[in-house]
Amino acid sequence: xxxxxxxxxxxxxxxVKDLQKQRQQTQKQLEETSKMLSQTKKNExxxxxxLDLLSKDISxxxxxxxGINTExxxxxxxxxxxxxxxxxxxxxxxxxxxxxxxxxRQTHFAQMQQSPLLFLLSSxxxxxLLRRIRYMQEFAGxxxxxxSLIEQKKHDIEQKNTELQENRRDRQSALQVQKREQENLTxxxxxxxxxxxxxxxxxxxxxxxxKKQQKRMNELNKKIDDLINKDVxxxxxxxxxxxxxxxGGFEKNKGRLPWPTEKxxxxxxxxxxxxxxxxxxxxxxxxxxxxxxxxxxxRSVYEGEVxxxxxxxxxxxxIVKHGNYRTVYSNLTTLYVKTGDKLTAKQKIGKIYTDPxxxxxxxxxxxxxxxxxxxxxxLWLTQ
Numbered sequence: 001x002x003x004x005x006x007x008x009x010x011x012x013x014x015x016v017k018d019l020q021k022q023r024q025q026t027q028k029q030l031e032e033t034s035k036m037l038s039q040t041k042k043n044e045x046x047x048x049x050x051l052d053l054l055s056k057d058i059s060x061x062x063x064x065x066x067g068i069n070t071e072x073x074x075x076x077x078x079x080x081x082x083x084x085x086x087x088x089x090x091x092x093x094x095x096x097x098x099x100x101x102x103x104x105r106q107t108h109f110a111q112m113q114q115s116p117l118l119f120l121l122s123s124x125x126x127x128x129l130l131r132r133i134r135y136m137q138e139f140a141g142x143x144x145x146x147x148s149l150i151e152q153k154k155h156d157i158e159q160k161n162t163e164l165q166e167n168r169r170d171r172q173s174a175l176q177v178q179k180r181e182q183e184n185l186t187x188x189x190x191x192x193x194x195x196x197x198x199x200x201x202x203x204x205x206x207x208x209x210x211k212k213q214q215k216r217m218n219e220l221n222k223k224i225d226d227l228i229n230k231d232v233x234x235x236x237x238x239x240x241x242x243x244x245x246x247x248g249g250f251e252k253n254k255g256r257l258p259w260p261t262e263k264x265x266x267x268x269x270x271x272x273x274x275x276x277x278x279x280x281x282x283x284x285x286x287x288x289x290x291x292x293x294x295x296x297x298x299r300s301v302y303e304g305e306v307x308x309x310x311x312x313x314x315x316x317x318x319i320v321k322h323g324n325y326r327t328v329y330s331n332l333t334t335l336y337v338k339t340g341d342k343l344t345a346k347q348k349i350g351k352i353y354t355d356p357x358x359x360x361x362x363x364x365x366x367x368x369x370x371x372x373x374x375x376x377x378x379l380w381l382t383q
Contacts, residue, residue, distance in 0.1 A: 016071065016075055019067060020071060020170075023067050023068060023071060023174075023177075026060060029265070030061060032263050032265075033060060036053050037050070037054070037057065040359035046194075047358070048209075048276060049358055049359040050195060050359060051196065052276065052291070054188060054195065055276070058185065058192060061184060062185065064181055065181050072171060075167050075170055079164060079167045079168070082167065086160040089157050090157060092153055093150065093153040093154065093157065096146065096153060100146050196277065206277060207278060207281065210275065210278065210283070220317065220330060220365075223312060223317075224317070224319070224367070225372075228369055228371075229372055231307060231308075231321075232324075232372055239324060243323040243324070245323075246304065246322050247322060247323025249302070249303075249322075250302050250304075250323060250325045254379065254380050255383070256382050257381050257382060258301055258345060258382060260290065260301050260327070260329060260364060261296055261298060261352070261364055262292075262299070263292050265291060266289065266290055267289045267290065267291035267363060268285050268288060269378065270286075270287065270288050270377060270378055271284065272284050287328065287330075287365055287367035287368070287377055288365075288366055288376075289363050289364070289365055289366075290363065290366055291362065292362050294362045296351075297351055298318075298350055298351075298352055298364050299346050299347060299348050300344070300349055301345065301381070302322050302327070303322070303343060303344050303345055304321050304327070304342075305341065305342055306318060306339050307320065308339060309338065312330065315330070315331045315333065316335055318332060318337065320343060325369065326367075326368075327366070327367065329364060329365075330364070330365035330366070331353045332364075333350065334351045336350055352364050
C-alpha cells in the first residue's frame with residue numbers, strides 16, 4: 001500500500017500537467033487560425049477559403065473542449081485522492097497525539113517531569129542509577145521523535161490543503177474556459193452552416209473554379225514528374241555513399257520531420273478527397289496543402305540539395321533531393337536558394353505566395369517522393 005500512495009499522486013499530477021500543456025498548445029493553434037481568418041477580406045462574402053478556416057477552427061475548438069473535459073475529470077480524480085490522503089494523515093495525526101498523551105501520563109515519565117533529580121537519586125544502587133540515566137536519555141529522544149512526527153503530519157496536511165485549493169482553482173478556470181469555448185463553438189457552427197448554404201448557391205462558379213484549379217495542378221504535377229523521372233533515370237543505382245546515408249537518415253526520421261512551415265495546418269489532405277461543397281466532386285491531391293499566415297516562409301524539412309527550380313502558374317517551385325528521396329515546395333514568390341545549394345533542416349527556401357484575389361490565402365503545396373513514388377507527406381511530418 002505504501003508504494004501505491006507514493007506512485008498514484010505523481011502519475012495523476014503528471015497527467016493533469018500534460019493535459020494543461022496540451023490545452024495551451026491547442027489554444028495556440030486556435031489563435032493561429034483566428035489570425036488567418038482576420039487576414040481574409042473584411043467582408044461577409046462566403047468563400048471556400050473562409051469555409052476551410054472556419055471548419056479548421058471548429059475542429060480545433062472541439063478538440064480543445066474535449067481536452068478540457070478530460071482535464072476536469074483528471075482534476076476531480078486527483079482531488080478525491082488528495083482528500084483521502086488528507087483524511088488518512090488527519091487520522092494518523094490524531095493517533096500520534098493520543099499516543100503522546102498516553103506517554104505523558106505514564107508513571108515514570110510523570111515522575112521524571114515532576115523531579116528528574118529525585119527520580120535519579122531514588123535509585124537503589126549505582127547500576128540502577130545508570131539504567132535510569134540511559135532510560136531518561138532514550139525517553140527524551142523518543143519524545144523528541146514523536147513531537148517531530150506530529151509536526152511533520154501537520155505540515156503534510158497543510159500541503160494537501162494547498163494542493164486541493166490549487167486544484168479547485170484550476171478546475172474553476174477550466175470550467176470557465178470550457179463554457180466560453182462552447183459558446184464560441186456554437187457561434188462558429190452557425191456561421192459554418194450559413195456559409196455552406198451561401199456557397200451551395202454558387203455551385204456553377206465553384207465547379208468552374210475547381211476545374212481551373214485541377215488543370216493548374218495537373219500541369220504542375222506533370223512538370224514535377226518529368227523532372228524527377230529524368231533525374232531518377234540519370235542517377236539510377238549510382239547514389240554516392242553520402243547520398244545513401246542521407247536517404248537512410250531521411251527514412252529513419254519518418255514521422256519526425258519538422259513541418260515545411262513554422263506555423264499552420266493541413267488544409268488539403270493527401271489522396272482522393274471530397275470537395276467541401278460540391279457533392280459529386282472529388283479531388284486527388286498528390287501532396288498536402290498547408291495553410292499559414294501571410295508573410296510566412298517555406299523551409300526544408302531535412303538536409304539536402306536543391307535539384308531543380310521552375311515556375312508554374314507564375315509562382316516558384318523548388319525540389320530538394322535527399323538521396324533517393326525528394327521534397328517539393330510549391331507556390332513560392334521570393335526565393336532564398338538556387339539550384340545546387342546544400343540545405344540544412346529548417347533552412348528557409350522561399351516566401352509563400354499570398355493570394356490577394358482569394359482572401360489573402362497563404363498556402364504551400366508540399367510533396368514527398370521516393371524515386372518516382374508519390375508518398376503521403378502527413379506520415380513523414382511530426383505530429
